[in-house]
Each structure stands twice: as C-alpha cells, then as structure tokens.
Amino acid sequence: MAVPSTxxxxxxxxxxxxxxxxxxxxxxxxxxxxxxxxxFAATVPTASARPAVAAGGGTEAKPTVVMIHGAWADTSSWSxxxxxxxGEGYSARAIGNPLEGLATDAETVADFLKTIPGPIxxxxxxxxxxxxxxxxxxxxxxxxxxxxxxxAPAVGETTGSLSGSTSALNAPPETLFDSVPxxxxxxxxxxxxxxxxxxxxxxxxxxxxxxxTNLWATQRxxxxxxxxxxxxxxxxxxxxxxYFISTGDQIITPESELMMARRAGSKITTxxxxxxxxxISHPAAVVKVIKSAIDAVS
Numbered sequence: 532m533a534v535p536s537t538x539x540x541x542x543x544x545x546x547x548x549x550x551x552x553x554x555x556x557x558x559x560x561x562x563x564x565x566x567x568x569x570x571f572a573a574t575v576p577t578a579s580a581r582p583a584v585a586a587g588g589g590t591e592a593k594p595t596v597v598m599i600h601g602a603w604a605d606t607s608s609w610s611x612x613x614x615x616x617x618g619e620g621y622s623a624r625a626i627g628n629p630l631e632g633l634a635t636d637a638e639t640v641a642d643f644l645k646t647i648p649g650p651i652x653x654x655x656x657x658x659x660x661x662x663x664x665x666x667x668x669x670x671x672x673x674x675x676x677x678x679x680x681x682x683a684p685a686v687g688e689t690t691g692s693l694s695g696s697t698s699a700l701n702a703p704p705e706t707l708f709d710s711v712p713x714x715x716x717x718x719x720x721x722x723x724x725x726x727x728x729x730x731x732x733x734x735x736x737x738x739x740x741x742x743x744t745n746l747w748a749t750q751r752x753x754x755x756x757x758x759x760x761x762x763x764x765x766x767x768x769x770x771x772x773x774y775f776i777s778t779g780d781q782i783i784t785p786e787s788e789l790m791m792a793r794r795a796g797s798k799i800t801t802x803x804x805x806x807x808x809x810x811i812s813h814p815a816a817v818v819k820v821i822k823s824a825i826d827a828v829s
Contacts, residue, residue: 592649594674594825596623599640599666601657601681602630602753603725603734604746608656611814612821621825628659632717632756633690634763637665650674652824655681656810657783658757661690668764675824676772679810679817680780683772683791684762691758693791695784699733711752722752733781737806746808767795771827774798775820777805798823 596616598609609625616623626643629636640662644651652675655663660681667673676683682693694700700707708723716722725734730747738746774792778785778801785801792799800820802809810817 593622594650594652594828595647596621596652596654596821596825597644597647598623598625598654599628599656599659599662600625601628601655601659602723602757603730603750604657605749605751608808608810611811612654612818615814615818616821621822628662630658630751630753630757632754633661633665633760636662636757637669637763640666641669644670644673647672650828652677652821652828654679654821657681657807658690658753661762664766665762665764667766667770673766673770674828676767676770677775677821677824678772678788678792678797679775679820680777680783680788680805680807681774682783683765683767683774683795683797685765685794686763687761689759689761693787694782695787698784698787699729699781713752713754716754717756720755722754724750724752733807735806735808735811736781737779737804737812738808746811767797771824772797773800773820773824775800775802775809775817777802777807777809779805780807780809782807 598606598612600606600608606625606627613623613625624647626640629639644653644666649672651670651673653663653667653673654677655661656679658681660678660683663673663676663678664683667676682690684690684693691700704710707726707729709726710721710723713722725747727744727747730750731740731743735743735746772792772795774788774795774797776785776788776792776799780788789799802813802816805813
C-alpha cells in the first residue's frame with residue numbers, strides 16, 4: 532500500500548512474529564506520529580506574528596507616542612512621561628528638536644515620523660508645539676496632536692508672537708537672554724540662552740531651586756530663527772488635538788494657550804499651578820492627557 536507523505540509523520544515498519552512453521556513473515560506498516568518541535572511551531576502563531584490588539588478588541592496597531600521638546604530644553608524633559616508610558620506597555624519616543632528654525636526643525640521631525648509604522652500621537656511642549664503643527668502636515672500617519680503648555684500657530688504666525696501680553700518674555704531681550712553667535716547662522720541671528728534668574732524664577736518656578744538651577748546650567752541654546760519664522764502649516768485644522776494648560780505658566784500665558792486651544796477646537800485640560808515645565812514636575816498629569824488622545828485614536 533502506498534502511504535502518502537505527510538509533514539510531521541514518520542513511517543516505521545514492524546514485522547509480526549511467525550505464527551506457523553514455514554510461514555513467511557508478513558510486513559505491515561504502523562504510522563508512528565512524531566510531532567516535532569518544528570511541525571508544532573508551524574501550527575501555532577508566535578507572539579510576534581499576532582496582530583496588535585487595539586482598545587475595543589480590533590486588530591489595528593496601537594499608536595506610537597512621539598514627544599518633541601521646546602526651547603532651552605532637550606529630550607530629558609520627557610523622561611517622566613516616557614517612563615510612565617513605556618512602563619504601561621505603550622510605545623513612546625522623545626526625539627531631539629534641533630532648535631535651529633521652524634521650517635528646518637519641522638522637516639527634521641517629519642522625516643523621523645515617516646520612519647514610524649502605523650499611527651502616531653504627536654506631542655509638543657512650548658516651541659515644540661509650533662514644530663508639531665508644521666511637521667504633522669508633512670506626514671499622513673499623525674492621528675492626534677497634544678499641546679503641553681505649547682504654541683499652536685496659525686499659518687503666518689510666529690512662535691514669538693504667541694507668548695501672551697503678560698509673558699515674562701515681554702521684556703528687553705538683554706534682560707532675558709545671553710546671546711551667542713554660532714557658525715553658519717543667518718545674518719543677524721544668534722543663539723539665545725535664558726538667563727539664570729529668568730529660568731529659575733519664571734521658567735521653572737515650581738521645581739526645587741537646585742533642580743531648576745541644574746536645568747538652567749544644562750539648557751540647550753535656541754536660535755532666534757526658531758521664534759521669528761512664520762508657520763507654514765496649521766495641522767490642528769484637520770487633526771484632532773488635546774491641550775494641556777498650566778495656570779502657573781509665565782512663558783506662554785494660560786490666556787494665550789486658551790485662545791489657541793479654542794481656535795483649534797482642542798479638548799482642553801487645565802492644570803492648577805505648575806510652571807512652563809509642568810511636564811517635568813507633574814508628568815503623570817501630562818500622561819493622563821496623552822492617554823486620552825491614544826484612546827481616542829486606538
């Protein structure tokens with residue numbers, strides 16, 4: 532009898548004992564089922580092969596959270612949020628913002644976003660809000676924008692024009708910044724560092740003084756072009772947005788942020804107190820808003 536070849540099966544012949552003297556032995560086949568590890572693995576999908584399950588039981592990929600820092604800061608601004616989100620199983624990244632000029636900074640961020648598969652929740656703090664407003668319009672996978680004590684310019688507006696009439700930045704520049712030339716800067720443009728007194732008492736006033744002082748000492752310079760370049764896009768017109776507003780913010784005033792949030796039709800969260808660096812002092816409160824955006828697009 533011809534036996535079909537079957538993966539995972541091995542054929543083993545067996546000879547029955549002789550029953551009568553002179554009788555020829557009869558050969559029969561017994562199917563010995565040997566299910567090897569390879570054959571078993573082929574029948575069971577691995578965890579990596581299973582599609583990600585989104586909220587509600589669907590199979591769409593969960594969004595990746597990408598966070599963009601503002602001026603006089605770096606990716607460490609988001610350390611608290613990254614720790615919480617990744618600890619809860621979310622995919623979260625904080626990437627460097629060049630702080631060289633709105634057009635090129637947005638292009639740099641957009642190029643990174645294009646490397647992320649699946650949907651993105653894009654989060655911006657301070658000047659980073661202007662960057663996400665422009666970067667999101669250059670990609671097709673940003674599904675939500677989250678502004679954290681941030682600027683959300685309309686087309687033609689500059690970041691510097693959105694601080695608000697009572698902002699601590701509405702003072703003579705020489706009292707606010709240490710201005711330093713840099714290589715290949717556009718004519719008339721310099722790098723700006725916040726002076727220590729402004730940083731500690733106006734920028735980060737809800738943090739312990741020693742921590743605020745250390746942040747001042749390690750700040751990244753921001754080019755004047757970051758604040759003077761008009762916005763080319765307004766992604767909040769077509770992408771749902773969330774807005775986190777600290778009432779203690781003295782850099783971009785709550786009144787200015789509320790105007791921008793209402794204009795964008797954002798879902799607004801008001802945090803009592805804080806500072807312009809509430810993302811550092813109260814990361815859990817910021818994460819709550821980010822998760823609201825995640826849930827809405829998952």
